[in-house]
């Protein structure tokens with residue numbers, strides 16, 4: 159499944175890097191300890207987080223994430239959007255809280271075993 | 273001017289922090305600091321400066337000097353130490369925290385938050401939930417600390433929980449912290465190896481004591497003309513022959 163297909167299926171709003179949605183999604187990772195994301199998430203994963211700080215883009219680049227999903231309608235900081243546009247890291251916003259959006263992604267076949 | 277060496281433990285909690293022992297009272301802290309040979313103690317409760325004055329009075333004109341401070345919890349749950357020389361700066365910092373911190377403490381779950389005087393009497397209980405996170409970003413906290421004339425130090429960067437590196441992965445671009453603090457958990461070499469980025473910043477070590485026996489467990493020495501935050505800042509930047517010895 160591509161990022162674009164995931165966006166349509168999970169009702170996500172694109173906030174940055176709208177031209178980088180063709181990446182294949184390999185799985186998901188959830189957590190708000192960015193050091194843990196860097197250590198455990200895998201290339202092509204989508205990351206479900208509450209963080210809106212610009213450092214999420216840097217973490218996504220290190221891991222080569224496919225996209226970042228912000229939960230509960232959280233809005234990325236201006237600097238975060240700017241960086242994500244520059245680096246081509248899609249930032250997507252879900253109105254749902256983490257538990258609900260992860261359930262939905264699981265049902266769509268996006269899993270996370272780590 | 274002649275430079276003197278000061279031994280400092282910059283990060284102590286008092287009984288005002290819900291997670292600290294209730295015996296962390298002003299006189300007891302000062303006595304323990306003296307026993308451990310410290311010249312300076314930094315008082316940094318979670319999101320509150322309200323026991324600083326009592327510890328300062330407990331010191332009187334004694335051999336231990338107090339640097340007033342606070343350990344602010346950012347929106348991202350990053351702990352930042354703020355250290356100030358001026359009473360007015362502490363007051364400004366507290367006002368900023370108060371409007372950005374919500375919720376009421378539940379002592380049963382989080383612990384009591386004791387306000388005391390310099391004789392170690394309890395004079396009140398803080399109702400605000402000091403263990404909580406403020407609505408201030410790390411950038412806003414550091415910017416305001418500097419605006420109020422203080423020093424901003426990233427707490428226990430080698431720890432996973434509530435640290436700049438743990439929560440945010442890296443020191444954010446352009447964040448002007450004055451130093452990174454390494455906890456009692458790791459040596460400086462270990463921390464520099466696992467987090468190479470901190471080598472770009474001055475390093476301090478402090479105990480983050482929540483119990484009397486932990487006061488001074490680690491500390492720094494720095495050279496300067498007087499035991500205050502301003503001189504510490506000069507030492508961190510290596511001004512005019514001043515230095516920090518780890």
Ligand SMILES: [Zn+2]
Pocket residue numbers: 343351427428434
């Ligand atoms: Zn802390």
Ligand SMILES: [Zn+2]
Pocket residue numbers: 283285316343427480
């Ligand atoms: Zn602390």
